[in-house]
Amino acid sequence: MTIINKRNLFFLISVWLLSTLLPAQNVTISTPRTQLLLSAPNGGTPEQLYYGSRTSDADIRSICETARGRNAYPVYGMGYPCETALSVRHADGNLTLQMAVIGVKETRLTEENATLTVIELKDKVYPFFVNICYKAWQDADVIETWTEIRHEEKKPVQLQQFASAYLPVRRGNVWLAHLSGAWANEGQLCQEALQPGMKVIKNTDGVRNSQSAHAEVMFSLDGKPQENAGRVIGAALCYSGNYKLRIDTQEDDWHHFLAGINEENSWYNLKKEEVFRTPALALTYSDEGMSGCSRKFHQWARLHKLANGNTPRKILLNSWEGVYFDINEQGMDQMMGDIAAMGGELFVMDDGWFGDKYPRKNDSYALGDWTVDKTKLPGGLQSLLDNAQKHGIRFGIWLEPEMANTKSELYEKHPEWIIKAPEREVVCARGGTQVVLDLSNPQVQDFIVQTVDELMNSYPDIDYIKWDANMSIITQGSQYLTKDNQSHLNIEYHRGFENVCRRIRASYPQLTIQACASGGGRVNYGVLPYFDEFWTSDNTDALQRIYIQWGTSYFFPAIGMGAHISASPNHQTSRSVPLKFRIDVAMSGRLGMEIHPKDMTEAEKALCRNAIAEYKTIRPVVQFGDIYRLLSPYDKQGAASLMYVSPEKDKAVFYWWKTEHFCNRHLPRVKMAGLAPDKYYKVHELNRIDTEPLKFEGKSFSGAYLNDNGLEIPSTHRVEPSKQNEYASRVLYLEEVTSSSSDNRITQCPPLRVLCLGNSITRHEYKADIEWFSKWGMAASKEENDYCHQLEKMLSQNRPGTVVTPLNIAYWERNLNCSIDSLIGAHTTDKDVIVIRLGENVQDKEAFKSGILRLVEYCKRKADKVVITGCFWKDDEKERAIINAAHMHGLTYIPIDWIDRLYDSRPKVGDTLYDIHGKPYTVTKDFIIAHPNDEGMKKIAEMIYQALI
Numbered sequence: 001m002t003i004i005n006k007r008n009l010f011f012l013i014s015v016w017l018l019s020t021l022l023p024a025q026n027v028t029i030s031t032p033r034t035q036l037l038l039s040a041p042n043g044g045t046p047e048q049l050y051y052g053s054r055t056s057d058a059d060i061r062s063i064c065e066t067a068r069g070r071n072a073y074p075v076y077g078m079g080y081p082c083e084t085a086l087s088v089r090h091a092d093g094n095l096t097l098q099m100a101v102i103g104v105k106e107t108r109l110t111e112e113n114a115t116l117t118v119i120e121l122k123d124k125v126y127p128f129f130v131n132i133c134y135k136a137w138q139d140a141d142v143i144e145t146w147t148e149i150r151h152e153e154k155k156p157v158q159l160q161q162f163a164s165a166y167l168p169v170r171r172g173n174v175w176l177a178h179l180s181g182a183w184a185n186e187g188q189l190c191q192e193a194l195q196p197g198m199k200v201i202k203n204t205d206g207v208r209n210s211q212s213a214h215a216e217v218m219f220s221l222d223g224k225p226q227e228n229a230g231r232v233i234g235a236a237l238c239y240s241g242n243y244k245l246r247i248d249t250q251e252d253d254w255h256h257f258l259a260g261i262n263e264e265n266s267w268y269n270l271k272k273e274e275v276f277r278t279p280a281l282a283l284t285y286s287d288e289g290m291s292g293c294s295r296k297f298h299q300w301a302r303l304h305k306l307a308n309g310n311t312p313r314k315i316l317l318n319s320w321e322g323v324y325f326d327i328n329e330q331g332m333d334q335m336m337g338d339i340a341a342m343g344g345e346l347f348v349m350d351d352g353w354f355g356d357k358y359p360r361k362n363d364s365y366a367l368g369d370w371t372v373d374k375t376k377l378p379g380g381l382q383s384l385l386d387n388a389q390k391h392g393i394r395f396g397i398w399l400e401p402e403m404a405n406t407k408s409e410l411y412e413k414h415p416e417w418i419i420k421a422p423e424r425e426v427v428c429a430r431g432g433t434q435v436v437l438d439l440s441n442p443q444v445q446d447f448i449v450q451t452v453d454e455l456m457n458s459y460p461d462i463d464y465i466k467w468d469a470n471m472s473i474i475t476q477g478s479q480y481l482t483k484d485n486q487s488h489l490n491i492e493y494h495r496g497f498e499n500v501c502r503r504i505r506a507s508y509p510q511l512t513i514q515a516c517a518s519g520g521g522r523v524n525y526g527v528l529p530y531f532d533e534f535w536t537s538d539n540t541d542a543l544q545r546i547y548i549q550w551g552t553s554y555f556f557p558a559i560g561m562g563a564h565i566s567a568s569p570n571h572q573t574s575r576s577v578p579l580k581f582r583i584d585v586a587m588s589g590r591l592g593m594e595i596h597p598k599d600m601t602e603a604e605k606a607l608c609r610n611a612i613a614e615y616k617t618i619r620p621v622v623q624f625g626d627i628y629r630l631l632s633p634y635d636k637q638g639a640a641s642l643m644y645v646s647p648e649k650d651k652a653v654f655y656w657w658k659t660e661h662f663c664n665r666h667l668p669r670v671k672m673a674g675l676a677p678d679k680y681y682k683v684h685e686l687n688r689i690d691t692e693p694l695k696f697e698g699k700s701f702s703g704a705y706l707n708d709n710g711l712e713i714p715s716t717h718r719v720e721p722s723k724q725n726e727y728a729s730r731v732l733y734l735e736e737v738t739s740s741s742s743d744n745r746i747t748q749c750p751p752l753r754v755l756c757l758g759n760s761i762t763r764h765e766y767k768a769d770i771e772w773f774s775k776w777g778m779a780a781s782k783e784e785n786d787y788c789h790q791l792e793k794m795l796s797q798n799r800p801g802t803v804v805t806p807l808n809i810a811y812w813e814r815n816l817n818c819s820i821d822s823l824i825g826a827h828t829t830d831k832d833v834i835v836i837r838l839g840e841n842v843q844d845k846e847a848f849k850s851g852i853l854r855l856v857e858y859c860k861r862k863a864d865k866v867v868i869t870g871c872f873w874k875d876d877e878k879e880r881a882i883i884n885a886a887h888m889h890g891l892t893y894i895p896i897d898w899i900d901r902l903y904d905s906r907p908k909v910g911d912t913l914y915d916i917h918g919k920p921y922t923v924t925k926d927f928i929i930a931h932p933n934d935e936g937m938k939k940i941a942e943m944i945y946q947a948l949i
Contacts (some may be wrong), residue, residue, distance in 0.1 A: 001927040027062045027104055028119050029134045030054055031141045034285045036134065039069050040101045040119050046072040046132065048168060051233070052285050069252060070168040070466050072119070073132050074145065075099055076161070083198075083248040085163035085258050086147070086493055090126060097612030098124045110849075112304070113138045113884055127152035130855070139887045140300035143279040144238070152272060155938040159268040161259030163246075164237065165281040171253050173223040177290065179214035179551045184539035184572050186211055186520035187551030189634050194255050202262050206242060206473025206490055207402070207436060208521030215243045215259070215524055216555040218293055226289045227629045228673050234286070236555055238305070239279035240526035241494035242266065254536055261633025265476065266490045279526060290554065291673075294624045298557035302624065303883070305525050306560055307505060307513065307532045310870075310883065311898045312619050313559055313590045314394065314512070315612055316346035316464070321540065321571050323598030325352035325362055327376045333387045338597030340391035342605060343612040347388060348396035348466055353377060358407050363470075364431035367403045368410030370451050385461050390902065396512070397455070397715070401448045402497070403471055405433040419489070421477025429471045430549060436471050439496030440489060441480035448502050456508055467531070469517040494526070501530035510874060514562060520548070523556060533590055540594050541567035541573040542585040546633050546640050549589055558644065559623035563589030565608065567599065576725060579604050580689050580717075581657065583611045584729040587687070588622065588642070588655050591615045607687070614686045618653045618733055620946065621646050625653070628673040633659045638667045639713075645674035645893060648892055649703075650736040650949070652681065656713050661726035671710040681734040690718040694730075700737050736949070751801035752948075755827055756788050757855075758837040759810040759870060761931055761940075763788070767914040773915035773926045777806065777921070779906075779931040781913045787932075790941035795948065797843035813841040816851035820858045828862040835944055839871040839878045849881045856885045867947045869894040870938070872932060892947045896940055905936030919929070 026049075027038040037050040037060060047069025055063070074080045076087035089095055099121040107116040119132040131148040145165040151157050174194045178201055181188045201217070215237035222230040235257070237243050242262035249255050259281045270276055282300070286292030302309035317339035323331055327349065335349045355366030359373045372380050383395070388395035403419060404411050406428060411418065420426055428435055437444045446885025449573040456462060478489045503512075515522040515531040519538035528534065533558070537548045544562065552561060563586040569576045586592070586812040591612070598603060615622075625644035633640035643654040652675060658667070675681060682700045685693065696711055716728050738749055756762050763786075764778040772778060777786030784790070792804035807827050812818060828834065836859060842848045859866045868886050870879050874897040886893035899905050907913070911923045911933070923929060932940060 004383070026060075027117060027119065028060060029115070029136045029143060031136050031138065031143060033139045034143065035060075036136075036143055036283075037067070038119070039064065040072075040104050042553050043100050044098070046101055046119050048072045048119065051167070051283070052231070053287060054734050056447055061719070062504065069165070072495075073121070073130065073166055074097070075130075082250060082252075082256055083246055083258060084161065085166045085260070086130065086149070086159075087161040088095045088128070089158040089160060089711055090128075091153055091157060094126075097126075097128065099130055100124055103370060109135070111880075113880075119425065121670070128157065128739040137300060137304065139884065140303055141284050141286075141296045142300040143283045146278045146280040147282065147450045148280070149270065149276040150274065154272065156269040156271050159263075159276060161263045162268065162276065162278055163258045164239075164278040165195060165259055165283075167233070167235065167257045167281075168219075169219050169233065169255040169257055171249070171255055172221065174255060175220040175223065175225050176247065177218040177220065177225055177554065179210075179216070179554070180212065181520075181551075182212055183518055183539060185544070185548070186212075186523070186537045186539075187548045189212045189547075189551040189632075191220075191634075193224075194219075194247060194249060194297055196249045198249075200244065202244040202264075203242050204262060204264065206493065207469050207471060209241060209243060210523040210776070210945060211240070211518065211521040214555070215239060215245065217245060218290055218554065219255075219257075219668060220290070227291045227632070228289045230289045232290055232293040233288050233614040234284045234297060234555070236282045236297065236524040236525055237279060238282055239494070239526060240522065242490050245252050261491065265487060267487050268491060269488070270483060279739060282525065289628060291629045294554050294629070297555050298627060298820070301525070301528065301557050302559060304529075306528050306557070308510065309559065309623075310879070311532075312623055312895075313533060313651075314345040314464075315343070315615065316348055316396070316592040317344055317597070318348045318466070318564065319594060319596050320350035320398075321566055321594040323352075325360065327352040327373075329377050329379055329383060332377075332384055334598060335596065336384075336388055336391045336393060336395075338605075339593065340393045342597070342609040343616070344393060344593070346396055346464055348398070349384065349465055350398040350466065351400075351468075353397070355408075357409050358405070360433065364433045365405055365407045367400055367405045367434065368408045368437075370399065370401075370455065381459050381462075385459055389461070390449060394463035394467065394693050395461065397462060398449070398466045399455075400468040400470060401500075402437050402439060402469050404435050404437055405431065407433050411435070416479050417441060417447070417810055418479070419473055419475060419477065419493075420479055422479070422483070422486075424475065424477065425792040427475040429474060434471050436473055438478050438480050438493070439500065440478055440492035441496070445496050450505050453507065456511070462511070464512040464514070466514045466516055466535070469522065496529075498526075501527075505530045520552070520575075523552060527561065528556075528592075535562045536589065538822040539572045540564050541575050542566075542577045543575060543659065544573060544584050546659060549585070550629070550633055550640065550642070553629065553642070557623075558589050558627070561589035562592060562593040563587075563748065564594035566594040567596075578725055579607055581727045583608065583687055584655065584731050585657065587611065587615050587618075587731060590623070611687050614733075618651075618686070620943075621651050621653050624650075626674060630673060631668065631670050636660070638662070638665050639670070641670045643672060643674065648947070649674070649676040649679065650944075652734040654730075654732040654734065656730045656732075658715060658726075658728040662911060665715075667713075667715050669710050669712060671708065672706040674734075675706050675734070677702065677704035677707065679703045679736050680738065681706065682737045683701055684733045684735070686731040686733055689723075691720070692718055706734075709863060721863070749799045751799050751803070752795055752832045753830060754791070754795070754802065754804040754833040754835060754948075755831045755833045756791075756804060756806045756837060757809055757824065757859075758806065758835075759808060759813060759841055761787070762837055763806040763808045765808075770927050771921070771923070771931055772928060773921060774913065775916055777932075777937060779913065779928045779933055780937050781907075781911075781934055785934040785937055787937040787940040787944070790938055791944055794945040799949070809838070810841050812851075812855070814843065816842070816847045817842060820855060828859070831863045833865045833867070833948060834859045836866065836868040837940075837944075839875070839882060840873050842878060845877050845881070848878060849884070851890065852881055852885045856889050856891065860889055864946070867892045867894060869944065870897050872896055872900060872936070872940070873930070874900070892944045894947050896943055899932070899936055899939040899943075905932050905939065906930065907933040
């Protein structure tokens with residue numbers, strides 16, 4: 001939610017790529033598979049006519065002619081008796097509004113792959129204006145809607161209620177699903193039939209907004225919710241602050257749903273020519289049940305609402321539950337060595353590392369004083385970064401930048417920076433000294449940005465920040481805001497917070513930042529565009545985490561869901577849970593660890609080492625796949641189960657956990673979902689501890705069979721009697737195979753003819769002036785180690801005789817309008833597969849958007865299968881163009897820029913390469929070291945191989 005000055009031509013019209021005046025009557029807003037229809041007659045009231053699956057032009061005409069519409073944005077005071085979206089008090093005391101349509105505009109947002117429709121309204125008497133805005137994504141089935149409110153009255157107008165959006169839901173057997181909870185018990189699923197009266201879900205915390213309730217809901221239109229069947233509408237308010245969701249059911253045929261900022265004690269004095277923009281409400285629709293709705297939210301989030309949503313997340317160890325505040329250099333080094341030895345990729349040092357005058361020995365001291373405690377860390381942060389590099393992992397750090405302690409140098413210097421009611425004493429919380437900084441104050445915003453700048457400029461190798469926020473606004477008042485605008489605090493705080501986040505993300509786009517707020521207090525789509533992930537809950541107990549993560553998955557994807565293996569007994573519940581079960585739960589999210597490895601046995605470390613290796617195999621499926629929830633823990637049937645399926649439906653990961661422990665309890669057999677009925681899948685158990693494999697280990701089954709029947713999951717593990725316990729869990733990895741129906745054995749497949757279109761990474765001719773004395777993919781040490789030759793070797797295991805042909809077309813990257821047929825036509829003859837791996841050398845990024853589309857179209861005509869990778873050198877604008885081309889033509893998109901971030905994937909000056917005669921030579925040129933080494937080439941080959949098998 002932002003302020004825009006009228007001089008910027010209300011709602012940034014000046015930067016619209018295309019703006020056309022539409023007939024002010026019927027308005028159609030479409031995503032690939034959903035549609036919203038409205039009526040917007042000039043001089044009349046805008047009305048919603050339909051929201052649901054995308055329909056035909058003929059149906060649209062009939063709906064518009066016959067549907068009974070509902071006011072698209074009801075306002076208070078003139079002929080509308082129900083709950084309203086907007087109410088104001090004019091300077092003359094008048095409380096009424098009467099809005100009429102004055103125009104409709106549609107814009108194509110090419111950069112974002114979306115369309116923007118704006119219905120412009122004006123009051124019939126007052127110079128008071130509202131724009132109802134609809135942003136329809138063309139690569140995700142989500143429509144975002146919000147309002148922009150302004151006026152030209154002489155004095156301020158008081159906004160008393162200002163919802164983002166209104167949605168009528170036809171009454172029937174409609175059920176509501178939403179999330180509730182508390183600290184260490186977040187994301188609890190609630191499902192209830194909607195009854196007459198008012199249902200209100202709201203937040204008043206001030207800083208966090210998803211611990212006790214969530215600003216996301218689903219409406220099941222066909223009775224009690226089902227996971228994979230039935231019509232469902234999903235709604236998510238994209239806001240980080242106080243919100244209010246209202247569902248008003250009175251005497252008519254509708255449930256009236258309104259969502260927006262919580263206006264309680266937050267009335268807003270809107271100045272002349274100021275524009276008040278409400279946060280967006282994201283809407284989606286699915287006829288495939290609650291999981292179908294989740295899949296659409298997840299896809300939208302990864303593409304548009306989660307920072308770096310197409311980059312795989314690292315496997316990390318966090319220090320908190322291992323040592324709490326007992327930070328020291330030797331201990332950190334030991335933890336880094338241990339996680340590196342287990343295959344982890346990142347170490348995060350949590351709270352306790354800072355403070356000079358007031359050392360951070362507990363939570364009562366030093367917030368705001370972001371200087372290293374040299375008593376604990378005499379070598380400073382650089383020593384820790386050096387140790388991380390020594391161990392071959394990345395390093396991250398904890399901050400709580402929005403807070404201070406009264407026992408801090410910051411508070412002593414700037415007591416005016418904290419939130420404090422005028423004429424009242426300071427009110428403290430956590431540790432008896434914690435206070436909240438007033439982010440409505442630009443100086444405070446600058447201080448927070450400067451804190452991060454100083455940290456990152458001094459230590460640019462920091463890879464990860466855990467951003468915490470452990471206090472509510474418990475004293476209402478600002479020392480910065482004027483007396484007549486004290487009610488703006490809760491709004492201005494989050495404007496300031498968003499401004500801080502925007503500035504930091506602009507400076508450090510690849511820095512991984514986690515949103516933590518006493519656990520899961522900031523799991524919302526107002527925050528996540530600036531954060532890569534969230535801490536799901538401070539509760540790491542594996543059994544309770546099944547319930548927490550289950551609820552959270554309704555709206556948020558696994559790639560953002562921090563899920564850690566912790567100690568037993570658990571530090572929150574004191575429950576003792578076997579390591580296998582803890583691993584299997586954590587592997588259903590973004591895998592990490594929250595334990596001191598020195599307290600683990602060698603056998604436990606070995607189990608974790610194996611789990612981390614296996615998670616790396618399934619990471620693309622878990623983090624980028626489609627979720628299918630199968631058996632809910634909330635149904636109390638003794639078990640819970642879900643699965644992720646790759647978009648190509650060639651791989652899947654199935655999870656099963658026993659949640660209740662009773663003798664002779666009969667557990668249901670769980671059907672799978674989302675698998676291609678005509679494909680066959682080989683089953684492999686991960687994290688196996690049993691002394692003998694499951695009966696179906698290594699067997700293959702059709703997707704149709706697994707969807708209809710599932711597999712019989714044993715309720716216990718076959719282990720030595722001394723290791724037997726009440727817990728049981730299974731993780732199954734399913735890979736597509738070609739199977740003989742008679743003996744269930746995998747048969748060999750015919751060879752493939754593969755063409756790899758690329759640049760120097762694919763093939764670079766001998767060039768002495770850059771000291772490249774080879775003629776294969778740069779910078780593999782030998783021909784057999786470049787990605788094309790490694791890919792050929794991988795494919796030939798099941799497809800003997802496969803030939804992979806590399807072709808350097810870097811010329812095309814610099815001449816995007818050249819003749820594609822003249823360039824590659826002769827090479828595409830009789831090819832089964834074409835791999836497009838280009839983009840690094842492109843200079844004209846605007847021309848690249850259309851150029852890559854033309855190249856894909858050409859290749860699609862030449863080969864049965866085409867796949868496309870992203871760039872090895874990260875470039876967000878190019879990556880968006882590649883993703884768009886893949887989506888528009890149904891290609892498998894393979895991100896590879898993460899390889900350089902997760903692995904030691906480039907050669908270094910001094911490394912040895914071999915020339916075309918097999919003689920070694922030493923790398924000295926910077927040009928060569930920008931390219932992938934043997935390890936980088938292997939990872940590229942593996943990613944392409946996984947997409948092809």
